[in-house]
Amino acid sequence: MAASTREADPPGVTAASADGGVKSLRDKMQEKTARLRNCLKQDQDRKKNEEDATTERWTGLRITDRCVRQEKWDASVRGKERVLLSRLSLLSQQGTDQVVVGVLCSPPAMPKMNHRSELCAEWTLTDLDKERPCEATVVLVGRAVEHWASQDGPGRPHAKVGSIIAVLNPKATGKSSAMLASMETQVIKLGMCPSLGFCSVLIHTGRCGAACHSEGSGYCERHSNQSHWARQAELSDPRSAARKRKPGCEASTSTPATSPWLGRLPSATSASSSSQPVK
Structure with a gap:
């Protein structure tokens, strides 16, 4: 009788058990993926809750020490x-x-x-x-x-x-x-x-002090649009500020x-x- 060219399966290993091992590995990968997705969703929910807690929804302003729920x-x-x-x-x-x-x-x-x-x-x-x-x-x-x-x-x-x-x-x-x-x-x-922040640009009377967003440039709207040389000119010539003043968008007294x-x-x-x- 001719010798068989097919190698015998190792003792105790059958085709059915091999398929079961593949399925088990697939199930483990799916479970791991599900856990990662769940962790990601929980992290996103946590960040959203933190953002909601520190943001006034009606205006988008950041808020701390709430006085009204x-x-x-x-x-x-x-x-x-x-x-x-x-x-x-x-x-x-x-x-x-x-x-x-x-x-x-x-x-x-x-x-x-x-x-x-x-x-x-x-x-x-x-x-x-x-x-x-x-x-x-x-x-x-x-x-x-x-x-x-x-x-x-x-x-x-x-x-x-x-x-x-x-x-x-x-x-x-x-x-x-x-x-x-x-x-x-x-x-x-x-x-x-x-x-809330205040513009730090130096002008002829001291610091500008106009209100600005602290997470921006640190300058008020007018000074953030000025070049370095324009700010220097305003520092030495107060009339330059008066010529460029925009109503409604400046610090008011x-x-x-x-x-x-x-x-x-x-x-x-x-x-x-x-x-x-x-x-």
Whole structure:
């Protein structure tokens, strides 16, 4: 009988057991892949939860030390219109629920009397837009100034530079970069914004100090668009800054209470009746 050319299977190894070994290896690879996918998903979920915890969803601003739970705030602004600081001219007089949100970027001024013998105070807010940051003024009158700006007001200690401030149903003032709040319930502190920075460019009076996004260049919008030589020219010639100033996108100083536009503000009583605080 001719010798068989096929090698005999090793003792105990059959074709069926070999197929079983291949399947077992395939199953192990699938299990390993599933575990890796699960770990990746858990890592993505963790990062998303961390991002949600440190981001104010309505504005995209980074937030720490929340004063209002995100869920409660979401419910409060549901169905309301957000008005950007750069679009305050859109503030409605028709009773539409509107909200303006910004970051307090200068120390709150003490209340002053205007020429109509009304106590008022001004806050400066920035939207911290990375490309074109803009600022606007909140004029506090009536119960709002008593609560948030008076020396013994319960809200004043909480009004710190870097606070994320929401203004509910503010009233237009006739100036495109200003709004008015007359009730303490119209002003809400949401938390603190760690992204607030200040422009470090040297000008003829010292450092620029305009609000900017700390995660950007460290310069305000105007100086980030300037060349090195233009900054040097501004340092030696203050008139160069005045020629290039852009309204609404610069650090603002508190407007005196006797300024013409402030003098045209409605009385605290009339402003209070027209505002619609959200409870």
